[in-house]
Amino acid sequence: MLPLSPSTISSSSLDTKDAESAKTIGSPESLSPDEAARDCDSYLPFEIPGAVLLTAPSISVLRQAANDVCNRINSDTSYSNQFIIVSNISQPLQEQLGGDRNPLEVPYRLTLDAQRQQVVIRIMPSGAHERLTQSFTGELIEKLLDMGIRPRAYTLNAATRYQGRTCAKEADQSLTPSRDTFSDNEWPSLVIETGLSESEAQLRADVYWWFSNSDYQVNVVILFHIQRSPERRVTIKLYSLRPTTPRITRGLNAEAQRTLLSNPPLPQADSSIVLRHSEVHEIIITSRDVQNAPLELEFESVMRRHPAPNTREKNITFTAEDLAVCCSHVFLES
Template sequence: MAAIISRSTTSPSVSASSVSASSAVPSASTILTSVKSTKDSDPPTVRFTNTQDLFDIINSTTGDFLTVTNVSPNQFTEIERERDIGRRNGQKKRYRKFRFRRYNANSQILIITITTAVHEALHLGLYMRYYAQLARNGTEESWKDIGTETFRQQGHPAGDGGEGDSTGGPWPERGRAGNWPTLVIESGYSEILPELQKDMRWWFQESNHQVKIVILAKFDDQQHHILLEKWEEEISSPQGAITRSRAAARSQNGVLNPVKRQSITITRDETTNPVSYNVTRGALVLGFRLLFLRDPGPQEGDFVLSIQSLQLYAEKVWAQLPRSD
């Protein structure tokens, strides 16, 4: 189903599936009663006019994902500044928290993540379970929680940018401001899986491969499951004939490409009493070397989120769903 942008009673509704025509994209100055997004549909899309109206639209969006067009680099900087000022000083009007999923200066498209209860439970539930293992192993002082810092494309400080849902890296190796994380967790409720996978590729590419692990957590309400994907990179050797142009594009030993190392599905079974959660394809494993950029020492090793831990995680995610009654 298409996402529907509901206007006031004097204006017709606009389908987000029609936004390919520029005239069909509502502007951020349009007074909206609500911006609705059905799960796994095209995200609602609006055209930017000014920061204040954009914040009002974010307030009325029901999903966790919003696309904003016609955002120049200077306007992106303005949006970021006004958001951060509001965080520090508070606002006369209460605005919802949001993050910049991705910004592309060439296309002038800004994708915004809105912090709904389900969205936050999806990524924080995984990250906090990982961090709890750090604490149990006594290695939390060697880890920096980077959080939702805005990361910029290298060599392009005023252009492309993005913020992760949960991020972190080793201390002190990634301890300075602006250092890229080794671990990124991105979640999605109304955001479709292909968009999440674009986020994954962005992190690897724009960090110049300093990001080592990207975990995607996608909630599918219709299928009653959570999909977890763990992505890493590996060197892929060139295939086929090596032309001069291909040789220039690839190093002699190949290039780094994203590889899906794990795909785990957690399904809710409401036929049991109590409700149960079935985990397919085992526990989620995070490699120590990729996280900490060194070999594990004594009493150190990979971090394993067990099947039981993932079942408890899923239970808490489902508890955040809005009630239908």
């Protein structure tokens, strides 16, 4: 294994003793909600606790760091960091990371700010993460087929990169309803993100990014949080943002930020934006049971149209049994 270069600052070396001299980013309490909201807006999230920091790395150094993070996550359930933050990234390395091939040799998702030469890499820890996303997506396809909706009526975008105001971002999976005319800039209606439960704060910030940068074309974001200790479980959180006015003002935008960043969410009774936040109706799956099912997706939010009359089209419902099957890979993995 190649040693890290002097230009590299890392919080995830293989030896625990190195952690004392490693530089980490802040603590979960280091940002106020207002500061976090500004971070979301500018986007790149350089306040991720425990993230690995790299400065102007070579591809070999970055690959080593990615494999280090992946190996530690898969060998130590107490290790929870998924993120590598890279500053001063070279143009050739940006192109390698954003290309069709995988230069890091482990699964990852990319957030890239080319102008500032900054990158956030989220390492996908194990096959269970990928299989959970794929299993849920497959169940969604089956339910749409049962309604008579064929795959030609939508596209599944997997890790397609979407360009926001200041940076580009990939989801684990997303769905875009088909239209008569297609634009390269078309945003999905539904986004799925899967991560360790310890990454929840960052995934919550990602939720706002999808809503805001798409100008609220993204209607639904589903977060799957995998907790590995002391007991394995999956927590599902559903975010659904539905504007009831045709124009999103700066004030409403700020209100949506505060709602996503507060815990519990702020009251929305008099708001012109209705933000349904599934922390109010949290779904928890363990190897023994499923609490607070079902998970229901509004048909109109997903397909961007009303259900057709006299058809089987309706809201998309995932029962407790459906969710247990989708999450079974998490509990089977050693």
